[in-house]
Every structure is written in C-alpha cells, then in structure tokens.
Amino acid sequence: MTAPRVDRSAGLARFSFNQATSMNWPLEEAVAACADAGVPGIGLWREPVGAYGVERAARLVRAAGLTVTSLCRGGFFTADDWRAENLRAIEEAATLDCPVLVLVSGGLPAGSRDLDGARQRVADAIAELAPHATAAGVRLAIEPLHPMFCSDRCVISTLGQALDIAERFETEAVGVVVDAYHVWWDDTVHQQIARAGERIAAFQVCDWITPLPEGVLLGRGLPGEGCIDLRGLRSAVDTTGYTGPIEVEVFHGDVWARPGREVLAASVEGYLRHVL
Amino acid sequence: MTAPRVDRSAGLARFSFNQATSMNWPLEEAVAACADAGVPGIGLWREPVGAYGVERAARLVRAAGLTVTSLCRGGFFTADDWRAENLRAIEEAATLDCPVLVLVSGGLPAGSRDLDGARQRVADAIAELAPHATAAGVRLAIEPLHPMFCSDRCVISTLGQALDIAERFETEAVGVVVDAYHVWWDDTVHQQIARAGERIAAFQVCDWITPLPEGVLLGRGLPGEGCIDLRGLRSAVDTTGYTGPIEVEVFHGDVWARPGREVLAASVEGYLRHVL
Numbered sequence: 001m002t003a004p005r006v007d008r009s010a011g012l013a014r015f016s017f018n019q020a021t022s023m024n025w026p027l028e029e030a031v032a033a034c035a036d037a038g039v040p041g042i043g044l045w046r047e048p049v050g051a052y053g054v055e056r057a058a059r060l061v062r063a064a065g066l067t068v069t070s071l072c073r074g075g076f077f078t079a080d081d082w083r084a085e086n087l088r089a090i091e092e093a094a095t096l097d098c099p100v101l102v103l104v105s106g107g108l109p110a111g112s113r114d115l116d117g118a119r120q121r122v123a124d125a126i127a128e129l130a131p132h133a134t135a136a137g138v139r140l141a142i143e144p145l146h147p148m149f150c151s152d153r154c155v156i157s158t159l160g161q162a163l164d165i166a167e168r169f170e171t172e173a174v175g176v177v178v179d180a181y182h183v184w185w186d187d188t189v190h191q192q193i194a195r196a197g198e199r200i201a202a203f204q205v206c207d208w209i210t211p212l213p214e215g216v217l218l219g220r221g222l223p224g225e226g227c228i229d230l231r232g233l234r235s236a237v238d239t240t241g242y243t244g245p246i247e248v249e250v251f252h253g254d255v256w257a258r259p260g261r262e263v264l265a266a267s268v269e270g271y272l273r274h275v276l
Numbered sequence: 277m278t279a280p281r282v283d284r285s286a287g288l289a290r291f292s293f294n295q296a297t298s299m300n301w302p303l304e305e306a307v308a309a310c311a312d313a314g315v316p317g318i319g320l321w322r323e324p325v326g327a328y329g330v331e332r333a334a335r336l337v338r339a340a341g342l343t344v345t346s347l348c349r350g351g352f353f354t355a356d357d358w359r360a361e362n363l364r365a366i367e368e369a370a371t372l373d374c375p376v377l378v379l380v381s382g383g384l385p386a387g388s389r390d391l392d393g394a395r396q397r398v399a400d401a402i403a404e405l406a407p408h409a410t411a412a413g414v415r416l417a418i419e420p421l422h423p424m425f426c427s428d429r430c431v432i433s434t435l436g437q438a439l440d441i442a443e444r445f446e447t448e449a450v451g452v453v454v455d456a457y458h459v460w461w462d463d464t465v466h467q468q469i470a471r472a473g474e475r476i477a478a479f480q481v482c483d484w485i486t487p488l489p490e491g492v493l494l495g496r497g498l499p500g501e502g503c504i505d506l507r508g509l510r511s512a513v514d515t516t517g518y519t520g521p522i523e524v525e526v527f528h529g530d531v532w533a534r535p536g537r538e539v540l541a542a543s544v545e546g547y548l549r550h551v552l
Contacts, residue, residue, distance in 0.1 A: 113505040119463065148424040150461035151503045152486045161463050185426035187395065187437050210428045215487040227427045229389040 009038050011272050016041030016069040017264055018204065018249035019048060025260030027052045031064045033261050037268065041069040043204075043247045044096065046089060058096045068098035069245040070141070070177075070202045075154075076106035077125040078118065086129050094136040100201045101138050102177055104145060107152040118155045123165045126174060134173045141201035142166055143177035146185075148216055159183050159192040166199050175201030178237055179249070181208060181220055184228040193236045200242045205230050205275050206250040213253070220250045223270030230275045246275060285314050287548050292317030292345040293540055294480065294525035295324065301536030303328045307340045309537050313544065317345040319480075319523045320372065322365060334372045344374035345521040346417070346453075346478045351430075352382035353401040354394065362405050370412040376477045377414050378453055380421060383428040394431045399441045402450060410449045417477035418442055419453035422461075424492050435459050435468040442475050451477030454513055455525070457484060457496055460504040469512045476518045481506050481551050482526040489529070496526045499546030506551045522551060 017039055019030055027048060034042055042061065049057045049071075061068055074089040076082060086103075093101045105122040108115065126140060133140045142162040145154035156162050162176040176199050183189045193200070207226030212219040223230055234246065248267040255263055293315055295306055303324055310318055318337065325333045325347075337344055350365040352358060362379075369377045381398040384391065402416060409416045418438040421430035432438050438452040452475050459465045469476070483502030488495040499506055510522065524543040531539055 108503050113503050113508075115461070115503075115505065146424065147422060147461040148488065148492070151484055157461050157463070185391070185423040185433050187433070208427055211491040212424065212488070214490045216424070216492060227384050227389050229391065232389075 008272070011276055012038050012040065012268065014244070014246045015039055015268065015271055016043055016245040016247040017267060018043035018070075018072075018247045020045055020072065021248055021250045021255065021267055022258075022260040022263040023048075023251075023256050025263075027057060028060060030260055030264075031060055031066060033264050034066055035064040037264060039066070039264070039268070041067045041245045041247070043070045043072065043249060044068055044098070045072045046092060049092065049096070054092050054095050061096070067245075068096045069247055070100040070102050071096060071098045073102040073104045073143075074129075074140070075103040077122055078106040078109045082106075082125060083128070086125070087132055090129070090133050090136050090138050093138040099137070099139055100141045100175070101133065102141050102143050102202065104143055105154045105156045107150065107155060115150075115155060119161070122156060123168065126165060126169070130169050130173045134170075139172060139175055139201050141175045141177045143179060144182055146182040158186055159189060159196065163192065163196055163199060171198050175199045177202045177204060178233070179204040180228050180230055180233050181206050184208060184233065189233070190236050193233070193240060197240045200237060200240060200244070202247065203234070203237050203242065203244065204247045204249045205234070205271070206248065218251045218253050220252050222250055222255065222266050223248060224274035225270070234275050246271070284548070287552055288314050288316065288544065290520070290522045291315055291544065291547055292319050292521040292523040293543060294319035294346075294348075294523045296321055296348065297524055297526045297531065297543055298534075298536040298539040299324075299527075299532050301539075303333060304336060306536055306540075307336055307342060309540050310342055311340040313540060315342070315540070315544070317343045317521045317523070319346045319348065319525060320344055320374070321348045322368060325368065325372070330368050330371050337372070343521075344372045345523055346376040346378050347372060347374045349378040349380045349419075350405075350416070351379040353398055354382040354385045358401060359404070362401070363408055366405070366409050366412050366414050369414040375413070375415055376417045376451070377409065378417050378419050378478065380419055381430045381432045383426065383431060391426075391431060395437070398432060399444065402441060402445070406445050406449045410446070415448060415477050416450045417453045418450065419455060420458055422458040434462055435465060435472065439468065439472055439475060447474050451475045453478045453480060454509070455480040456504050456506055456509050457482050460484060460509065465509070466512050469509070469516060473516045476513060476516060476520070478523065479510070479513050479518065479520065480523045480525045481510070481547070482524065494527045494529050496528050498526055498531065498542050499524060500550035501546070510551050522547070
C-alpha cells in the first residue's frame with residue numbers, strides 16, 4: 001500500500017491569492033508567479049491596479065490565464081465622493097471581468113456617535129448602487145469587518161448585519177464576504193453562514209494572531225499561524241453549496257517585507273494544510 | 277426665570293470610580309479623594325487590594341463612607357488554578373462587602389482552536405462557582421469583552437452570549453456586566469440590554485478612541501472623548517429598571533500618567549456631561 005498522493009493542482013483549484021498579502025509586489029511579477037505556481041485566481045485592489053492601469057491589468061491577468069476573483073474595494077460611504085468612487089469601482093470590476101466588488105462600508109463620520117444612522121446610510125447607498133452594479137454584471141459584496149474597526153473603517157460588524165442589508169436585494173445583485181479574520185469570534189457565525197447560503201460572494205482566509213499591532217490593521221497571520229478554526233469555517237461555507245474561490249488575504253508588515261514568491265508559497269502551503 | 281441648577285451631589289448618587297482608571301494611585305489617596313469629592317462608590321481590583329491587604333482595604337473604604345461597587349476580577353478559567361483563585365476572589369469580595377465579582381473568562385488555551393470548547397468550559401466553571409458565591413452573598417457577573425480580546429482574554433464576546441450562560445442560573449446568583457466599551461458596536465445591544473433586565477449586575481462606561489495602541493488593552497478614552505453613545509446606552513440600561521452604580525473605568529497609559537485627583541475630576545466631569 002502506498003500513501004495517498006496529494007494532488008496539488010486539484011488542491012489549488014479554488015485557491016486565490018489576494019494581492020494585498022504581498023502589497024509591495026509588482027502586479028506583473030505577482031501574476032507571473034501565480035501562473036507559474038498553478039494558482040488559478042487573484043484578488044486585486046483598486047489602488048495598485050489603478051496605478052498599473054485597469055485595462056492593462058485586465059489584459060495582463062487574462063493573458064496569464066488567471067481569473068480576478070474579487071476587487072477590493074468599494075464602500076466608504078461617509079466620504080463626500082462615495083457615489084462617483086463606487087460607480088468607478090463597479091466599472092473597474094467589469095473591466096477586469098471580476099464578478100465581485102467588495103464593499104467596506106466606512107466608519108462613523110468624524111465627531112458622530114450616531115451608529116444607527118451610519119448603518120442606515122450604508123443600506124441606502126447600496127440601494128442606489130445595486131442597479132448600476134447589476135447592469136455592469138458585477139455583484140456587490142458587503143464585507144463585515146471585525147468590530148474593532150467599527151468606528152473608523154466599517155460600521156457593518158457581523159455577518160448577520162451584512163445579511164440583514166443584503167437580503168433586501170436580489171441574491172445575484174448583493175452578496176456578502178465571509179472573511180474568517182472578521183467573523184471567527186462570533187458565536188452565531190455557523191448559523192449566519194448557513195443563513196447566507198447563496199449570498200456568499202467571496203470567502204477569504206487568514207489567521208488571528210496576537211498581540212495586535214498599533215492601529216490593528218496589519219496584524220494578520222498566514223493560515224495556520226493563529227487560532228482560527230479555518231477548516232471548520234471552510235467546511236461550513238462549503239456546506240451552503242459555495243464552490244467559489246477561497247482567497248488568502250493577509251495584512252502584516254513582516255509578510256509584506258518578505259519576497260513575493262516566498263509569501264505566495266507560504267500562502268499556498270497554509271491553505272493546503274490548514275484550510276482545505 | 278433662572279436656569280435650572282445642576283445638583284452636583286444628586287448627579288453623583290450613582291457614580292463609582294473604578295480604581296483601574298488611575299492604576300498607579302495609592303488606594304488610600306484614591307479613597308480619600310473620592311470621599312472628598314462626594315463620590316459614593318469605588319470599583320476595586322484584586323491585585324492592588326491584595327497588596328494593600330483585603331481586610332485593611334475593607335476597613336479603609338468603610339471608614340471613608342464609600343461602597344465597593346465591584347471587584348475585578350475572577351474568571352480566567354483556562355488557568356490551572358482557576359478554581360482556587362476564583363474561590364479566593366469570592367471570599368475577597370465578601371470581605372469587602374462588595375456585592376459583585378466581575379468574571380473575565382479568559383481566552384483560548386495556548387495552541388487551541390476550539391472556541392466552542394473554551395466557551396463550554398466557562399459555563400461549566402460558573403456552574404461550579406455559583407453556589408459558593410451565593411453562600412458568600414456575592415453575585416457573579418459575566419463580562420463580555422470586545423471581540424478583539426476573544427483569543428487572549430475573554431471568549432465571551434457579546435452580551436447575548438453572556439446572557440445565554442447567566443440565564444442557566446438564578447438571577448440573583450449570576451448576572452452580567454454591561455461595559456459600554458465592549459458592547460457599543462453590537463447592532464443587537466439594545467435588545468440584549470432589554471433582555472438582560474435584572475441580570476445587569478454592573479454598568480461600566482468609558483469611550484472608544486482610535487488608533488488603538490499595540491496590544492489594544494490600554495486604548496480607552498474618558499467619557500466624551502470618543503464615539504460611543506454613552507447616554508443612549510445608560511438610558512437603555514436604566515429602562516430595564518437598573519438603578520445601581522455606574523462605574524467609570526478607563527485604561528489608558530496617558531490617563532495613568534496623570535495625577536489621580538485630576539483623573540477623578542475628569543471622570544466626574546465626563547460622567548456628568550456625557551453619561552448622565
């Protein structure tokens with residue numbers, strides 16, 4: 001008897017590398033490395049893509065045989081120019097053949113304590129954007145962020161809250177992002193994932209490590225480095241019938257300081273060992 | 277017509293100063309300053325009280341005419357000696373004539389990803405402690421901590437979760453702590469406060485400010501410095517019929533560096549202007 005062979009390329013069928021995991025890696029190099037590694041998908045961010053050129057990025061990714069699995073991000077609905085910015089983001093997603101635009105809602109306006117009001121404005125903004133997104137063939141995906149970001153980045157703090165808004169719209173128009181880092185602590189997360197069902201537009205993974213750094217943004221671990229039951233969450237997401245991409249998305253200064261190919265390899269390893 | 281006079285001493289009737297707000301202030305000075313300022317209550321911590329002497333602290337506080345409104349903290353149920361430590365904490369609360377022992381559950385055991393298991397152990401530990409606490413005339417108060425502390429300090433992350441456990445016991449035996457800092461972001465917090473009703477054993481306030489510092493523990497603002505609708509939460513708590521103390525409890529390095537009397541005065545002002 002021989003040990004079962006791990007079929008690495010089958011294992012990578014749903015893997016996507018979010019470019020923010022290696023934020024300083026030039027897009028051309030990241031795309032080439034993904035193609036070399038048999039990685040089928042890449043998650044992109046508007047700023048680096050805009051700097052490279054959206055049309056040009058679309059051609060680059062297509063030529064490499066990759067799929068853009070998500071575009072980060074629309075949202076930030078408290079900004080004065082939220083409407084124009086989000087319409088531009090929808091257009092960029094369409095140009096990239098990217099089916100999912102991630103929405104991070106933004107926090108409280110400066111000086112405000114009106115959390116309910118801010119949350120209501122998110123729902124109103126999405127109602128305004130949804131027809132434009134649908135017309136462009138792009139699905140809006142509401143991402144709840146960890147409650148530690150509630151005041152300054154995202155007033156949508158739980159999957160349940162994201163679904164409360166998403167469910168006002170057609171399933172195909174507005175979905176949700178399940179990001180393990182943001183929802184793992186929630187004692188209702190398995191129920192909410194089941195409730196989400198076909199609303200799951202994207203699934204992202206990284207790990208929870210402590211101590212959190214100042215500002216708490218760049219404190220994420222590679223899959224397996226922390227305490228999140230990533231396999232359990234992946235299994236719950238799969239149970240809904242979701243067969244889409246699983247993006248590794250890590251923000252950490254130490255990870256950003258490493259060579260891109262090394263980070264991609266570590267992401268793949270973490271994914272195969274701790275997520276799949 | 278004259279402007280209504282603010283009755284300052286009536287305004288302070290429910291005010292309590294948590295000693296952790298000025299962590300380096302010697303207990304004798306803090307107690308004397310509270311008495312001078314007409315502050316009726318003080319929240320104590322086990323470590324400084326233990327260093328001063330529990331019996332001695334009880335006499336000091338009693339002689340000053342103050343009430344101990346809460347003792348922080350029992351819990352940390354993942355520690356090897358959790359049982360002995362918590363029995364000792366119950367005894368200390370009784371000695372201090374303190375009706376409420378705050379329980380901070382502790383995080384995940386090192387290397388564990390079993391969050392459900394850790395949460396189950398909290399419920400089991402409380403079941404074991406509750407009869408001892410009741411016999412000592414002390415109420416156990418489960419404190420949900422902000423989800424950013426889930427892995428390393430407290431696996432009880434929401435008021436709803438705390439109530440799910442507390443409700444297994446007699447109302448007088450096990451209650452919950454409503455700390456504005458930990459629960460303000462929760463879109464169900466008003467429902468959960470209403471649900472809590474007579475389970476509310478303590479109500480604590482401070483404010484949410486950003487950026488969070490490294491480790492996120494010492495990042496709290498004085499009432500009014502941040503974005504929490506403290507008056508709204510206080511009103512929700514009062515609506516349940518809660519007439520108990522309202523503790524100002526702030527952890528911040530900058531606040532700890534200020535003279536204790538100045539911090540006490542700032543806490544009183546913040547309370548009168550932003551909570552009451």
